[in-house]
Amino acid sequence: MFKRQVLLECVSALLILLFVYASLSKFLDFHTFYKEMNNQPLPDSWTPFLVWFIPLMEIGISVSLIFERTRLLGFYGALVVMGLFTIYTGIVLMHFFPYVPCSCGGVIKRLTWTQHLILNLFFVAISIVGVVIQTRKRFTNISITNKQNSFV
Numbered sequence: 001m002f003k004r005q006v007l008l009e010c011v012s013a014l015l016i017l018l019f020v021y022a023s024l025s026k027f028l029d030f031h032t033f034y035k036e037m038n039n040q041p042l043p044d045s046w047t048p049f050l051v052w053f054i055p056l057m058e059i060g061i062s063v064s065l066i067f068e069r070t071r072l073l074g075f076y077g078a079l080v081v082m083g084l085f086t087i088y089t090g091i092v093l094m095h096f097f098p099y100v101p102c103s104c105g106g107v108i109k110r111l112t113w114t115q116h117l118i119l120n121l122f123f124v125a126i127s128i129v130g131v132v133i134q135t136r137k138r139f140t141n142i143s144i145t146n147k148q149n150s151f152v
Contacts, residue, residue, distance in 0.1 A: 004133050011130040012065045015078045018123060019062040022108070023055035041097050057081065072134045079127035086120040089113060 026033045030051070037047045061081065064074030092100060093113050100113070111119065 008130065008133050011126045012071065014126060015123065016062045016065050019058040023058035026055040072131065072138060075127055075130035075134055079124065079131060082120055082123045082127055086117065086124055089117045089120055093117060
């Protein structure tokens with residue numbers, strides 16, 4: 001049980017670091033992030049919404065991973081977001097777009113698309129680990145609570 005809790009905390013910390021770093025790098029170089037979002041294969045009319053939604057969503061996931069009560073939601077959020085980013089990276093690697101768009105910030109911007117895919121797959125995997133462990137933990141806690149209540 002103790003090892004699972006330590007693993008859960010490590011997975012949470014890694015995801016929090018990733019999402020806080022990603023959101024802060026977007027906010028700290030907002031002008032560049034805005035321009036790069038206009039370079040995405042999406043309608044430019046979506047940019048004013050996306051430049052705020054994406055980093056705020058990343059912060060929201062980070063905050064939800066801090067608290068026990070919302071951690072499972074945070075793991076699911078991380079899994080969905082990282083899954084979508086991974087699919088997007090795979091599409092880029094298959095040369096689906098006529099140009100290579102990128103709106104990543106900071107150090108992540110220096111990765112090749114293959115390295116990006118590997119990084120994303122790693123975070124998808126640890127998000128799944130977080131979902132599984134947190135779900136088992138929650139199920140075990142409910143089961144123990146129900147057994148205790150049946151004796152009362």
